[in-house]
Amino acid sequence: MPSDATPDPGVEALVFGQRMKMLRNRRGMSRTVLGGLLDKSPSWVKQVERGILHTPSLSMVLRIAEALRVRDLAELVGCQPIPTELFIGPGHQRLPKVREAINRFPVSSDRQAPTTAYLRSRLTRAWSVRHSSPNHREVIGEFLPELIRDAQLAVRQADTAADRRAAHAVLAEVYGLSQFFLSYQPDSALLWRVCERGLVAAQESEHPHAIGVAAWLAAQAHRDSGHFDAADAITHETIRFLTPLLPEADTEVFAIAGALQFEAGYTAARRGDTAVAWSYWDKARALADRLPPTYFHPITSFSDAIMGAHAVTVAVELHAGGESVRQAEAAASVSIPSRPRRARHRIEEARGYQLDGQPDAALATLEKAFNSAPETIRYNGYARRIVLEESESKSPARRRRAAELAVKIGVLTG
Structure with missing residues (x-):
């Protein structure tokens, strides 16, 4: 069998690298894309998959699981089934x-x-x-x-x-x-x-608004499952449907069109396509500017106020830690009226701080998310991953802080 071939899982127990490769291929993800999501080179991914490098640290294993949308860590690390619910609450x-x-x-x-x-x-x-x-x-x-x-x-x-x-x-x-x-x-x-x-x-x-909302939700479901092409197909088709209607559209239709423009940018950011991601953010920003200043879409939260939070999300998904923090600081003065959406924004900020090498700021921001909407953070895989990683920090104070938050959100028992 060629050294680069996908192993047969029925032949022998798979080691970590083989499992990672199999899951990556299942997602249709190249080594370059996976490496980019992990801030690693394609060569590093290849060496892990071939067993040249040993199983990474827990924090990196969790990042790999996130990138590959693994629901049960046993799929990635082997051993007996260990239901982890890392990315499902x-x-x-x-x-x-x-x-x-x-x-x-x-x-x-x-x-x-x-x-x-x-x-x-x-x-x-x-x-x-x-x-x-x-x-x-x-x-x-x-x-x-x-x-x-x-x-x-x-x-x-x-x-x-x-x-x-x-x-x-x-x-x-x-x-x-x-x-x-x-x-x-x-x-x-x-x-x-x-x-x-x-x-x-x-x-x-x-009804254009109903169609737009259903498409917005379907695109999110596809993207969260790793089906980026399907998410794009739904988003772009619906944008084409709504665009000719906008000159005569009411505020809700206008807002859902803006929300879909951002979703296209969000998916591009998940792909690692910086130019396309920010281009769609700009298009969404232009539509948000034409909404009434106090308007807040009741389903998508699309509004003038949310665009700062959306900018943080784009930067985080592009793994640009410094830009994430800069966007978070720029959006700090804007109030998001929805408690769960505000908590989600805090989680995105925390991801940015962690990417930027500021774990204490990340934990502090997650605590703010918990205070805003405890249920949101309990069901958020990104928050759970950060807390688990920091619970193994070399800093005793940080470990204690992370452990306390882990108990609050249900990752650890008290």
Whole structure:
């Protein structure tokens, strides 16, 4: 067998380098791309894969797992199965009831469906509570089961084509809310089912905003699964669909178009394409500038205020530590009204500080994220990775600080 061939996992137990190579090939990722994500050379990746270099340190193993989107570390390191949930948070206590509502297949009902206007008012309330709550999965998990059933019922009982389209628009948004609840929970099949149903409902609605939101969510799901081409295909197609509508569009359609421009930049940054990533950020910035100053999109958070946070994300995904910190400092004076989105921004800042060699600042920023929205950081793999890495720091004070935060977010038991 050629020395560069992919090993047969059935021949013998795979060593770390072989597993890394197999997982990299499964992602369709070159050594150059993986090395770039790890701040290492393609030659370093090749030497690890061939066993010339020994298994890296824990912190590097965690970075490799992040880059390859490994869910269970046993896939990468071998040994007995060790369910780690590094990049998936714990299952929420309300997950079983949400899952049951999604999986039901009601074909008849003796109950009258609520009006779409009433359903939309409930959705508006759900989004508002989500943004204001430190534990947003708890509150939307309480709303979702009945909201899913009622929205499905509204579609089935619609009397006219116009009523059915309106009901489908609501149903698509309910599935979007469900996707926020399900993200980073241990049921990826359920998340994909909701994502696909949301796309179908949005297309049936023929409503530009519903289509844009469903596409925005689907692109995120594909990108987080490592399917960058699929994410780009959805994002770019939807941008082409929305662009001719913008001269006459309302604020929500305008905002979702801006959110999709940023998503295209986000995916480019994950690929390591600096020029394309910042080009799309600029396009999103131009659309955000045309929104009312206090406007905040209720689903995507797209707004003038969020663009600073988006700049931090682009810099972090490009592994530019100094630029990440510079962008974080530039965005420091801007207030993000959503607690979970503000916590997510703090996590991105923490990633930037760690990239820039400032681990104490990274931990301090993660503590701010926890104070803003504890549930957000508990389900965030990047935050969990930073905390685990710093729990092995050579600094006793940093180890203690990281361990305390690890207990708070559920990575370690107290």
